[in-house]
Amino acid sequence: MLEIKSLRKSYGQQEVLKGVDCSVQEGEVISIIGSSGSGKTTMLRCVNMLEEFQGGTISLDGEEIGYHVEGSTRRRKSEKEIARQRALTGMAFQQFNLFPHMTAAQNVMLGLIKVKKMPKSEARSIAERWLDRVGLSARADHYPGQLSGGQQQRVAIARAIAMSPRLMLFDEVTSALDPELVGEVLQVIKGLAADGMTMLLVTHEMRFAYEVSSRVIFMNQGVICEEGNPKEMFVNPRTERLAEFLKTSSFN
Numbered sequence: 111m112l113e114i115k116s117l118r119k120s121y122g123q124q125e126v127l128k129g130v131d132c133s134v135q136e137g138e139v140i141s142i143i144g145s146s147g148s149g150k151t152t153m154l155r156c157v158n159m160l161e162e163f164q165g166g167t168i169s170l171d172g173e174e175i176g177y178h179v180e181g182s183t184r185r186r187k188s189e190k191e192i193a194r195q196r197a198l199t200g201m202a203f204q205q206f207n208l209f210p211h212m213t214a215a216q217n218v219m220l221g222l223i224k225v226k227k228m229p230k231s232e233a234r235s236i237a238e239r240w241l242d243r244v245g246l247s248a249r250a251d252h253y254p255g256q257l258s259g260g261q262q263q264r265v266a267i268a269r270a271i272a273m274s275p276r277l278m279l280f281d282e283v284t285s286a287l288d289p290e291l292v293g294e295v296l297q298v299i300k301g302l303a304a305d306g307m308t309m310l311l312v313t314h315e316m317r318f319a320y321e322v323s324s325r326v327i328f329m330n331q332g333v334i335c336e337e338g339n340p341k342e343m344f345v346n347p348r349t350e351r352l353a354e355f356l357k358t359s360s361f362n
């Protein structure tokens with residue numbers, strides 16, 4: 111469903127993605143691992159159209175998405191087109207980015223009303239359903255400031271999924287959480303994986319990547335260095351780089 115071909119992305123003179131090729135099939139749960147600065151977050155941000163890229167293509171269900179810049183000109187897309195394409199992928203971030211003056215339910219409803227043009231009552235019932243799914247039905251009318259970090263992250267995940275994206279992107283969603291709150295968020299992601307949602311996760315939680323992923327992608331210096339089934343890869347890494355990375359990671 112997702113096809114990334116020869117993706118290249120630079121920030122100024124620094125080339126961060128140096129030709130990434132990756133295809134994702136429906137229902138796959140893929141963890142992207144690798145040391146800091148290897149380009150994991152940048153890759154997700156290109157897919158979610160938060161970053162421009164200079165080379166390659168990203169296609170979702172055969173449709174080319176993303177911002178490709180050729181020389182100094184961007185392939186022009188209308189705002190409407192960008193909003194529609196961005197809604198094809200949902201993204202949850204390390205920082206939850208909830209609107210503090212809106213309740214949990216209102217945060218989830220916002221995109222449904224503004225982007226999907228849904229009537230308020232319908233948006234509310236979808237928000238309630240997803241908040242219930244992430245274990246927060248009793249907190250629907252609480253403001254982010256009244257919720258723990260783990261609860262806020264679960265609202266952020268519910269907000270992204272309520273938009274019915276084809277693909278969910280998770281960018282280190284547990285990194286900003288106190289250790290005792292990590293489990294509840296990982297549990298929600300595990301549940302979504304069990305439901306068959308297609309997802310790409312950037313994570314430093316190696317044990318989680320091992321348990322939940324159908325495939326793991328190891329990135330190093332802007333390229334995919336190794337990929338495969340975590341059960342094989344983590345036990346018998348083919349490359350020295352992955353072996354070294356696993357030694358310094360939390361996987362043991």
Ligand SMILES: Nc1ncnc2c1ncn2[C@@H]1O[C@H](COP(=O)(O)OP(=O)(O)OP(=O)(O)O)[C@@H](O)[C@H]1O
Pocket residue numbers: 121126144145146147148149150151152153
């Ligand atoms: N907005 C930006 N402007 C300039 N350079 C950036 C920007 N965002 C990221 N970079 C650089 O791009 C490189 C890749 O960053 P990226 O965040 O994709 O790595 P990562 O693998 O996700 O790392 P981490 O695990 O630390 O999040 C890094 O060298 C980073 O400093």
